[in-house]
Amino acid sequence: MSKDLSVGQVAAIAKVTVRTLHHYDEIGLLSPGGRTPAGYRRYRDTDLDRLQQILFYRELGFSLEEIAAILDDGTVSPTEHLRRQHELLHARISHLQELAAAVEHAMEASMMGIQLTPEEKFEVFGRDYQESWETEAEQQYGESDAWQQSRRRTGRYTKADWARIKAEGDALNGRYAAALTAGIAPDSAEGMALAEAHRQQITDAYYDCGYAIHRGLAEMYLADERFTATYERIAPGLAHWLHAAIIANAEAHDGS
Amino acid sequence: MSKDLSVGQVAAIAKVTVRTLHHYDEIGLLSPGGRTPAGYRRYRDTDLDRLQQILFYRELGFSLEEIAAILDDGTVSPTEHLRRQHELLHARISHLQELAAAVEHAMEASMMGIQLTPEEKFEVFGRDYQESWETEAEQQYGESDAWQQSRRRTGRYTKADWARIKAEGDALNGRYAAALTAGIAPDSAEGMALAEAHRQQITDAYYDCGYAIHRGLAEMYLADERFTATYERIAPGLAHWLHAAIIANAEAHDGS
DNA sequence: CTGCCGCCTCACGTCGCGTGAGGGTCAAGC
DNA sequence: GCTTGACCCTCACGCGACGTGAGGCGGCAG
Known part of the structure; x- marks a missing residue:
């Protein structure tokens, strides 16, 4: 019932540029399901699904090569993908919430004119949230109170004004x-x-x-x-x- | 009391590479406060503060050029910076929470075998959270229930398995x-x-x-x-x- | 059949660095 | 005093993920 789509249509729907789709085709990350006799790319529904996955992982900072590896890994089911995405999102959100807490703390410190050590200032930037899914359960239980702790433990920032x-x-x-x-x-x-x-x-x-x-x-x-x-x-x-x-x-x- | 630091030391503290610091120096984004007679870069405390700011905005996806513009804009005080950072973080977090809700919805849809329209699949990718600070108050009030709505309105995804x-x-x-x-x-x-x-x-x-x-x-x-x-x-x-x-x-x- | 828009394929440019190459510096130890 | 090794310097080329034309074909509306 739903027919194939051209690059332009896909680009409009997914809010990416045509060039991006061309690029993904070039590197073999997302090749359209077919072509017209004239060579026009025709994207099918399954291609759209894959594109959505690509955009999802891309937004979380994965390289296209990594994304290809993730999506083409036959050992993970779509179900497993959703589970991973859910985890990755929560890891990323936690990380940002730590940053937010750090900023709040920084405002307080700045307001009171407290000096912070250089190490403290960068404490929160260290964490490599990217790999957190490989350590799945490990931080599942340590995380929520780590975030609570970060409200009072991670201090940073100072400035004039x-x-x-x-x-x-x-x-x-x-x-x-x-x-x-x-x-x-x-x-x-x-x-x-x-x-x-x-x-x-x-x-x-x-x-x-x-x-x-x-x-x-x-x-x-x-x-x-x-x-x-x-x-x-x-x-x-x-x-x-x-x-x-x-x-x-x-x-x-x-x-x- | 706290002496200047070399590139290597700064790199270790901020968890970036030496090359990155060289690059920031090259493009004038972060030039060390001084140099030794031999030409060694020496970073002062204020440089570290600026670096932290740079890393913060970088993590939120700004280009180095934009970051330079933001930090060198004399009309915004450090206070205003903190406020912006706080806002940006919350916007970003909201966006990721929408994604999370979308994923949850997708899991439900997949479980029940419901087909979703192509437009729906990409609905959540559209928003340009980057520019949200320019429309400050506008979405301040619309956002929290937009996020609530997204739990039930934004459906997407389908797959085999x-x-x-x-x-x-x-x-x-x-x-x-x-x-x-x-x-x-x-x-x-x-x-x-x-x-x-x-x-x-x-x-x-x-x-x-x-x-x-x-x-x-x-x-x-x-x-x-x-x-x-x-x-x-x-x-x-x-x-x-x-x-x-x-x-x-x-x-x-x-x-x- | 004539626009005109959308599609195609090169192909070079850009950004944010990574990764050496080739060479100076400096505190430590012999 | 001299070497060793860790650290620093400046080129300078490479790469990933596209942006941005250039030049040309396809398709369909008037």
Whole structure:
């Protein structure tokens, strides 16, 4: 019922260029199922399926040679392909989420003017997510908490510019310290208002900081000694006080 | 306190090759802060910061030329960079999650032997996530439910091999139909056991199908008419029955 | 039969490096 | 003081995955 398609039609559907299809034909990665008498390429349904697979693996960073090897490996069934794709995607997503956490952490560090070691800055770039499918189950169980850990363990980044930002941060820090020494409880209305101001400053200056992320930051203030030290230097006990205020404020807002 | 670093040291830390650093120097993307009298490159801390930025954008698929433009654009502050990176990451993650949903959908389709149109197969590859930061707020609000929609709207894929898989699926379908005509309630113990068997088959044959994903599939059975039709053809009312059974089973297990 | 668009095959250009070739540098050990 | 070996330098060519014409045939609409 559905007839063959020309290069141009296939290119339009798959959103690749005609040249790309020519290239795939040249290197034998995707040869059309047939040709017209005049030599025009005619792509069949099965060719489209293969093209989709090719694009999928390509998007995940595989070379065309590798893709050919993957797709032409007779020992893996289509089912197995889908399973692999699912795994690869999750590995890639995890990796990007680590990067996102690293960026969030970097914003915090930049805001507070904390210096990070060179090694730390590149920690997150190391992982070769590409080969993760060969170690299948190994990281299946280690991964979800690795991602949670990365929120507080992987610190990085520093830069100029915080002239103004830092001033605002310092002003807020002063208000926290004042509240602390005045004996105001972190879970009081005033304490939570200050936590909310903290969250608001991050949102204004950097990124949309929801209560979940804010909790993560609070945990980090206690887990990462550089952050703890920064707050303790302002006023002894401030790291714990701010942590408690943020948690209380978050619970008051999203209730968990 | 921290001295300059040689190419080799920087390469080791950032996990790139020396050649890459040479290249970045050649094209003026990253020139070391200084040189020794003998001409050895010496990288300073600020160079490392820039390198990290470069690697970040590179990993997100930007060309070196684009990266240079981004980093040398004096109008964007470091703060703005972090914000952009955060956005880009989330856009990229959303895109991959759409792909993941598409793969899950494909597994379902393959399992049930449903044919998909060529256009559908490539639907998910279209979006140019690269440019998403230029339309910043536009999709800020449309995106989260677009991703939810994609679970049930974007269907794709088909392939051979389901000889065995399909037989197992057919067997299960027979049991559902039998239960339905026998008047067994979907939220009864037997109904939920069948839903659990359904989930188990997906897990065995394809991917780890948790209760959240299982719910998604159940919704899809009602939302995507091709799936609805497939079940209704087996027995009238089966699509709704199975949907109810899956939801009941999921609630019994994760309680929400 | 005349456009005109789409298809074909060369074939050279580009980007982001990889991979030597040929040679200088520098701290360590004999 | 001299050699050794690890590290650095600058060419310079090669490669993967296409981009980008050039020059020409096919097909069908007016």
